[in-house]
Amino acid sequence: MPRRSRTLILAWLGLCLALNQPLAAGSLTIQVYDTNHNSLTDAVIYLLADRELPAPKTDSRYEVEQKDKTFQPFVTVIPVGASVMFPNRDGIGHHVYSFSPPRKFELPLSEHESTDTITFDQPGLVTVGCNIHDWMAAYIYVVATPYHAKSDANGQAVIEDLPAGIYDLHVTHPGIKGAADQTRRVDAATENRLEFILEVKPEYLWRPEPHDEEEPY
Ligand SMILES: [Cu+2]
Structure with missing residues (x-):
């Protein structure tokens, strides 16, 4: 085998190793x-x-619950494309909304544990509030990584x-x-x-x- 070909093959093998090995x-x-x-x-x-x-995994379950008239957790980090549930576990009405540009949404006044999910397709900070209880706040950071x-x-x-x-x-x-x-x-x-x-x-x-x-x- 000519020397040049052998060198090329060796280089190619090296490249394969480099690419396959994480x-x-x-x-x-x-x-x-x-x-x-x-x-x-x-x-x-x-x-x-x-x-x-690498594309982030978006199949994890994320939850921001309403409990004791607070959102829990206070801060959530999710990858772009992930969905969040907002279950009401208080037995009183909450009206969850966000006006944040990456994802505006509203979950109508409900006293029940909703299984609705909101999907977040844009990176950025989404501030979540409740129309009934002014002090309720949660923050969802949507990140492209x-x-x-x-x-x-x-x-x-x-x-x-x-x-x-x-x-x-x-x-x-x-x-x-x-x-x-x-x-x-x-x-x-x-x-x-x-x-x-x-x-x-x-x-x-x-x-x-x-x-x-x-x-x-
Ligand atoms: Cu509320």
Whole structure:
């Protein structure tokens, strides 16, 4: 076999190996604090890239329930194309709506546990309210990436199975001052833990208490 052909075949084999072998994936832990260095819960983390990312799985079940006259959870992160159910588990009427440009919707006044789902096809922040109870608020972040997470009570979020590569990591929060994400360019092959400090409006550092006192509505 001519030497040139052998070199070509070897190069081709090498390319096949490179393409078939998934790039080493690891986990990335993100720790989020507020400016008083307290753990910040409900921070939203997502990673975008200049290249095309795998299509996010959209078959997970997401729920924002109405319970004790609050929305739970307060913050949800979903991939573009996912659907959310809004079950009413209160036995009183709620009228759930959003005026946010990525997805305007309205679920008519109901006292029942609806199985209606709303699908979110555009990335962006969707603020959800209730027409009956002004204080009720929930935030749904719709992100165009499979790599997303939300910080827990310890301010910690973990992105699992993140393939090696360069990403633009975004961190945000419903109460962030300036209404802009913090972003950082991250090399997933070398980073496995990152810290962020977010300046959040003080009224977002407490959770609305469930309204469980006896009220007629
Ligand atoms: Cu309500």
